[in-house]
Amino acid sequence: MTELTIFAKIGRLLNNADRLHLFYYEDHKTAPKDIPLHFAGGDCLLAVCKNPAKGLSWLHKKVAPFLKYCEAKIKKKQVNWGRAYAVKRDYMDLYHEVVREMDEMCIQGGEVDCEAKNVILVNYY
């Protein structure tokens, strides 16, 4: 079960990535058609299920611009900076935790098993 806990955290991390993307989208949208097909977490979901280490690194690259945007907002104390702080903190804390635990458990490459995938998916949705 301890092994499965890490996958539950991965699922929640993807969910936090979605929240980060949503925050960025709301501030940058000009028309309803600007909405992306999927948010960041959804985009990387399959990749993470296939290979958690690679998938997470790809996720982090994807959300980098959003993190940067949040940092800028917090620094300048712009409108809604409190929410930016919250979503960024939620994502980063969980990300560091997941990376650390993956290193400890030596989960590097390769596809995870069915049960683990289920845990990721269920926790993401």
Next chain:
Amino acid sequence: MITEAFMIGEEVKKVEGRKRTLHPNICPVPTQRAAWFTVFINAQGKCSGVAPTEQDTLKGGLYYFGDAHNQWPVVKVENKKNQSGEFYERWEEGIPRVNESHAQKMCIKIKRVSRIVADIVQGHNPPKAVGSVGIMADRMEKVDSAFVNDIFAKIFNSLSTDEERKLATKLMYLTFELEDYDKLKVNPVAHRKNYEFVSDCLIHETDRLCKDEDKGDKRDMFGRPYVSSAAWKMPQIFVGNKKYYIHSRNEKSLCYASYGRNGGDSCPLAFSSRKQVVETLQYLGLPEHKDIYWMTHIRKVSSKEQKGKRETVFTVVTMVYSPLPKEMMQELQRYIEIGGEVARLAQQGHENKTKTRSVEIIQALKGNREYKDNGLFYLFTFEIPSNGPSHLLLTQTMTIPQFLKQVERWTHGWDNFEPAKFNGELTVKKGETKPLYDSITAYQLLRVINNRWSRTAGIRDEKIQSRKRIEYQFMQVPDMIRLFFGDRVTVDRCLNVMANNHVFLLLDVVDRIHNGELYHLVGDNPRTDIFSLPVAIGELLYQKGITKEVYEQSPAYHFGRAMACLSRVQKAVLKRDDKKKPRRMVGTEYVHLGLARPRHALNLALTKGGIYLRRAKRDRMVEHSQIGESKSYYNYWALVRSLEVLKQGLPAKWTDTEKVIMALGYFNNR
């Protein structure tokens, strides 16, 4: 079985106003399709005319004295070939000529049996009205083969169509009657009062034999004196219109360890005991007691059999140590439900009344003072097959309060399934809906379990639209009664059958509805199975001790629910994007796999359906952030709630109970 019939007989004796039964030698006529004619005989012993027997006479109960070979006054004429040749030797211009040997035999039989009956009647000071019996015997003394040919000539002359002639040639029943019975001021020969008088005479003879046996020093198995068990062969009894024989075990039949030996000697019976057993079975087997005390049941051992063996099953409740009110016997019987009034109401389409009627029966049982006594009652079920020995299937002893408790428990089981608001009715075809049943009797449950649905024409085969239904006698009447009394082993067996067979139907039905194809499954005669399956499953789960509150929180239910919600989310997303719906939704595709491999199925469903789920999640998040709620994504919320329960993990395989719960979850949320 004889012991149980004897015990029931002790109670039947106390039933007031019970209908008198006829002596076993007086039998109702068969109801098979045949040509019926009444032959009138004049004082010279000649046939003065023939007429078709009136339907009122047939329906009123025509009887004959005797057996297959000796009958009076109704004689069977079948065109059979024997050593002497065909019955109708030749035909001359459409009129048959009866084989001389056959005609002679017929005359001898008619004369002999008429004389036997007349002698029986004569010895008991018959009233004048019954004098027709003696007069008929005297007239029959004069008949000969020319008389027989005359009868058939008159009959075939009166027939006009080929169909009538064909039927008459194949099988005919002739009732002999006096031409001038009204002038002689006597009853017609085939009159009920005549039969009753003959029956009384025969019963009087048996009573005399019973009194003679009082002097015997031997005791039978019931403690009654008897003289000799040499000729203790049981006479035949009639149940409905079918004849059954009760006979002792002989050396060729299998031996019961309890008796230790074969043969009539192992079970000596005095005349009075025999009489009691036969009268009891006759009382129970009256036509008006069909589906109250007895039912015909077809036993099929495997699905390959075209027709199973037809057997009569008696289920009787009888009180011991106190009188048995007639109403109680009938009410209890109906409640145990071997196809009584409550089931008939359901079959006639009055499903709403089934529940009301059952509640009324319970109130009636509880409200009656006598029922509150702590008297014991026995429940017997035994069967009499058409060939082979009769045997006991089930006995059960309980007190009245125990029985009432079980009755109430069964009734509570109906509330164990509550259809979702939009799933309370199924759309059979466009514009036509039919509600799900809200109650089910033990007999209906038996019927549901016994229907197998083949998996060959399933949803994967797009060409074949319907499933094939096979009737398979998996559960018998004793199983039904054990189920009613909540026997766990029987409940588990039923759940096993449901899990391996009926869940596919349940899953199929829902998808057919959504494709607008339920009509192809049910056709013009909607099969009640589909509409009673959910309540049947609810009842079985309740009998197992799993209530609605428990199963609705189980992972199996939520798995089914998740699959259903997944399909709904997919449909909503496609509708939003204005795209065409595929033939098979993601949830539908993987719910069947989920029965065998739940983890794998969930993984595949969430992966393949991910594209829609991610879209739904995205839209939900945007809507929620804009307006504070996401009304349009109820299905997504329902899915998420189910996934919350599934977070705890799924087993590698479901048990039978869980499979059934899963199907219910899918059905109720689809």
